Amino acid sequence: MKKIMFNDKYSLTQAVLDGRKTQTRRIIKCPKAYQENPAGCFRITESDDVSPLFEILVYDKDCNDFVPMFIQPKYKVSGVFAIAQCYESLGMNPEIALNDRDGIGFYTKTKFAPGWKNKMFVRADLMPHHIRITDIKIERLQDISDKDCLKEGIYKGQCGSADTHFMDAYYYKGDIQPYCTPREAFAALIDKVSGKGTWESNPYVFVYEFELVDYIKNIEHENHIS
Template sequence: MKKIMFNDKLGLTQAVLEGRKTMTRRICKYDRPDESWDIVFPVFGSKDYDNEGNLVSPLFGAFGWKNKDGDFTGWNNPLYKFGEVVAIAQSYRDSGYSPDSLDRHPKDLSVRGLMKNSAGWNNKMFVKSYACKHHIKITNIKMERLQDISEEDCLKEGIIKGKCGSESTHFMDAYYVPKEKQPYCTPRDAFAALIDKVSSKGTWESNPFVFAYEFVLVD
């Protein structure tokens, strides 16, 4: 099973667990070689659908680039697949493990010692997916430019709608990055600030192609 990481500093993991964040955007692994290359998508046949008519091909959501000579870059595949259940990465501490329990899982007999002394006690990068206690299920995948995000999707990404101002100046709608107090006028402004904090400054301005994953919390 794969695992997925959300930013803890900005409260995004907690937002997922509380059902306030139901989408995530991940930058595609490579961009268009240059503007002369055309975007291409897979062509699906009957074998790519299940008996209920659902598209189940591993190329669901994939795309690539092809130039006028027919040269092809290969498929830019989404990391997570439609219908896939993915573990939410959390440290052993945040997952509620006992600090004095054995730092090992029945499937990982090579690890010894107490949980509180393990690398995964505070760092979720060292926690195996089978030891994660919460999961999401991917319910939709789409490809788009980062700046094509809708205001509705900004809220699904965890942006918080609130108010700013005072009784004397009148309250106005405002939008916030989780765990921060800076108000923004629109959900897109807030998301632009969020993505630059999560993926590095300048990400919003560079406007890369992204896979947008929609999901539901399973447990």
Template sequence: MKKIMFNDECGLTQAVLDGRKTMTRRVCKYDRPNETYDIVFPVFEPNDYDNDGNIVSPLNYAFGWKNDKGYFTGWNIPKYKVGEAVAVAQCYKSLGMNPEIALDDKDGIGFYTKTKFAPGWKNKMFVRADLMPHHIRITDIKIERLQDISDEDCLKEGIGKYFIGFDSLHADYMGFTYSFDESGKYKYPNAKQAFAALIDKVSGKGAWESDPYVFVYEFELVD
């Protein structure tokens, strides 16, 4: 089973577990090679479909780049598939696991050894997917530029919408403020500005401005 990580500093893991975040954008592995290349999608053959007409090709939701001379860079394939269950990564310590529990450390999967804690104790990058208690199921995938996100999708990404009354001096607020932080520390006049700030905080300053292609994964919490 695969695992997926959400940013803890911005509260995104908890937002997923609370059901407030049901969508995530992941930057594609490479962007447009140069201005002569256009985005292209796979052309499916009859044997790429099952008996019910569903696409079963591994290239489903993939895209690639081809220039005006026909030179092709290869397919950019999403990491996850529709219908796939994915473990939500959390460090072992946050899950309350006993640090003295020893598993088969020859494979680096134990929580604790006689001399040190295993990497997954505090760093969820190194945890085992099969030991994670929470999972999501991918329900849809699409490809778009980062800045093409809709206001509706911003809310699915975990942006909160908070009522502040109708007597605000700022007309753009229209009685609401938006934030990626439940404490309300960060406030923005609209959902897209809040999401842009979140992306820059999670992926580094300038991530929003660079406007890369992203795979958009919509999901539901399974457990």
């Protein structure tokens, strides 16, 4: 099983665990052929013939035409992936993996292993929470709808005071700045997570829709009991 990581600084992992975040956008890196030809064009169409691959048409200046290339998303529909969390945050006993030969467990005889505080190094099979990918599509970053911004973890609140009046506003965790629309809040968030200027550059992204499998299992279990 593979793992998937969400940003902790802006509480996106927690948003997934709370069921508030059910989409994630991952920037598609342009093929090398396009990077070497900045004057060329770049466009993407989903290819039904080679699903789950996606067709990229890269402009080749030598033949003055679009040349098809194919890319495959990192995560696949129906795939189940472990949500990466550092061992310390999960409250695990560091002595559980005392004799872990590969050294990527919680603890060694002399020091804590990297996965204790850095979730990049954790083992997927030791993670307690999982998501299942339910859909994948490609779009430009700025094509995101207000509805999908909420699926990305943006939440609705209010700003103002009782002395004046309250009005609806949108936020992301880690920032108290109110935004008038979900898109404005998401634009600010993506620049924090992926780097300043990401929203403005409007890259192509894989849009992964997912469900929290552990949450669904718990609900099914409760319904079965009742």
